[in-house]
Amino acid sequence: MNKKKKIPTIHLKSGSPLGEALKKMVEHKRLRERYWVGEISLVELNQLLKEKGINKQYEPTVAL
Amino acid sequence: MNQQLPYSFRQQGNSYRFQTDKGVYYNVEFSEGSFYFTAFPAYLSIFEFSISVITLGDNITPPLDHRVESTVVSILEFFLSNHENSIIYTCETLDNRQKARHRKFDMWFNQNLQAIPDLEKHDAFITYEDLEIISSLIVHRRNPHKDELVKIFFDQVDEFNKGE
Numbered sequence: 590m591n592k593k594k595k596i597p598t599i600h601l602k603s604g605s606p607l608g609e610a611l612k613k614m615v616e617h618k619r620l621r622e623r624y625w626v627g628e629i630s631l632v633e634l635n636q637l638l639k640e641k642g643i644n645k646q647y648e649p650t651v652a653l
Numbered sequence: 654m655n656q657q658l659p660y661s662f663r664q665q666g667n668s669y670r671f672q673t674d675k676g677v678y679y680n681v682e683f684s685e686g687s688f689y690f691t692a693f694p695a696y697l698s699i700f701e702f703s704i705s706v707i708t709l710g711d712n713i714t715p716p717l718d719h720r721v722e723s724t725v726v727s728i729l730e731f732f733l734s735n736h737e738n739s740i741i742y743t744c745e746t747l748d749n750r751q752k753a754r755h756r757k758f759d760m761w762f763n764q765n766l767q768a769i770p771d772l773e774k775h776d777a778f779i780t781y782e783d784l785e786i787i788s789s790l791i792v793h794r795r796n797p798h799k800d801e802l803v804k805i806f807f808d809q810v811d812e813f814n815k816g817e
Contacts, residue, residue, distance in 0.1 A: 601780065605781060606691075610692070611689070612781060612784055617684070
């Protein structure tokens with residue numbers, strides 16, 4: 590039988606390494622989505638990643 | 654129990670791509686967590702997991718296709734066959750659909766449990782500054798750092814918070 594699982598809530602303190610990591614992860618995700626929908630260029634994506642301290646740079650997509 | 658035949662997928666580095674028979678192209682990507690988890694020990698192999706649609710084909714939205722979920726689960730299993738890898742998945746909050754996304758992912762995972770008996774998923778609703786996210790840690794039962802990863806995920810590792 591399927592039981593509804595309760596998800597624990599965690600409130601992270603300011604400056605928490607886990608919080609900072611998750612914040613960067615979400616920022617990266619949002620920027621990547623803006624690139625995918627054509628809102629920003631690849632150059633802008635890489636620039637914004639750099640500005641946010643995310644050490645990831647994208648290369649032009651290889652044809653599928 | 655949902656046991657649909659997975660689509661075949663193609664690996665390119667840490668990206669896995671597959672095309673459905675309805676012409677939708679998906680990309681499943683594992684990004685190195687070292688971009689984010691800079692404060693954690695380097696031996697912890699943490700990856701971010703994301704699923705995206707590359708092309709919709711002739712569809713306006715991705716059509717319901719249970720083979721997509723079994724393919725994603727197969728890719729997860731394949732990626733975690735290296736037991737040291739672990740995955741953190743976050744559900745976006747921008748459009749307030751994070752609960753629906755989490756439920757969907759949870760359902761995919763649970764319906765395919767038979768195929769992935771060695772994977773564990775831990776979930777948490779995390780608030781940090783103005784961020785509210787539902788996040789999951791997926792780890793292999795035989796990952797030698799499993800207990801440490803679970804503690805970190807539930808923010809129970811005090812030494813990382815010292816010096817604030």
